[in-house]
Amino acid sequence: MHGMVNRALQGFLTTTYGDAVWAEVRSQAGLPFDDFEAMLSYPDPMTSACFEAASHVLHKDHGTLLEDFGIWLVTDPHLEPVRRLLRFSGARFEDFLHALEDLDERGRLVLPALDLPRMTVSHAGDGRFVIDAAWSLPGVSAILTGCLRAMADDYGTLAFVSLGPIAGDGHERLEVQLFDATHSKGRCFELGQVCA
């Protein structure tokens, strides 16, 4: 797994729960170093071990932990660049949802080794979207649930995001129901400059 993902997990745990929790997770996961480097790659089992250990240390079930991680990815001030890059996908939340199919290509444009979830998005009518996602690690739908809830807020859109059943082929499903595209003001996004 790309260091970007591992480093994000470390960042999530340290900023949300503190260095002591990260130290415990690191120890339980048997990491042979103190910190992940964002620009290096690590074996997938190492990433899985960290998620497992975090779930154990924090007494949180896997799904809740992954969803919190997804929300954090979009909302933490340290990761403003990620939020901005996501906002480039579309002017409205609905455009953003359609553009999720391009997400892994978009990631590879910047970092050829970056492995982001591959998604197919279908519009079922009446503002209902069905998203099927596949990733090298299980649990991607929970992370995406958190991300999409936070992104809907970011766009000022009222939407309901729910986990769907996990298909047998490793694909995970989630559903998004849009209610009001201009529910709130949302967060600022200006091209070419970071909002104050």
Added chain:
Amino acid sequence: MTAAPMFERFGDALDRLLPMHLWIGADAQVVRAGPTLTKMMGQGDLHGQAAFALFTIRHPGPVDSVEGLRAMSGQRLGLVLRHAPELPLRGAAVALPDGAGVMLDLSLGLSFARAVTAFGLTLSDFSPCDQTIELLYLHEANSATTALSQHLTARLQNARAEAQAQAMTDPLTGLANRRAMDGEITRALADYSDDFGLMQIDLDLFKRVNDSLGHAAGDAVLERVGDVLRQHLRLGDMAARVGGDEFIVLFRDCAAPDDLGRIAKRLISACEVPISYRGQMCTISASIGIASVRAYGQRPSLDQLLADADAALYAAKRAGRGRFAFHGSPPIEANIAVPVMHRRRADDRPPGGFRRRQNDRVPRPD
């Protein structure tokens, strides 16, 4: 139907597909301007304005007439808006039929990153087919990842520097380094059950090898000296390279002058065996200063012990090549067989305290 009314009917399509278009009538006035271009101009509806007052065409050359612009049909144009001359734009013009003038379409060109900020553009200001948004995305993503890469490089450099600072080994000879030796001597000094001796070794004629045969030959000599020292170590002893051609050897449980003198003699002899380097013979010798903790009333400090060994080395060196000296005693020539060092020192001191070497056991190049 003439061209103008037909284009009017498709005005909305023009706005959506070419949001930065400027339709200039035969009278050089603006017939229609795309919404994004209108926003960039910042002066409201452009309809009816004198078109050539809005922009300056720089490439392929200045133009201020509809006829001139029509003549540039199909060419790549380089231009700027009059009120934003620092933001070069790209354009293409197409002559319209039936006296309908000329259609000019613009794009941000390579100044896109500055231009979106300067003109306050948003995602909706671009046609979905326009890749400028993807360029912006890449531009921003590259800045972020470059920062991460630089961060990683800086961390690696720091880690490397730290590792070097903490290193205990001399990379060339594989012996310990000064840092490791200081630590070892400090530990030995604190262990009162351990009477140890210390030799400070400086190579003779090394500079000549380095200067005449090059650094690689010099390195070969140093590696060989490293091997020689290693061969004379027993368990618990330690040898270190502490300078260019300076070494320190610590001998545990070995403080008697007889023993230390014998070892010094053997070391000098071993160092004097010529080394062949690419067909050239390299010949050096060594001078040794010796300090033994047994010579002190109470344990000396690390600095004192090193200074005393160094002073002895200096005395040996001053007396000529290939000699060793105990701290506080005159130097001894290594090549003369002396079974008991201290007796020779007492009985057979040369006039003036030193004696020149009579005959070399090994041939020397000079």
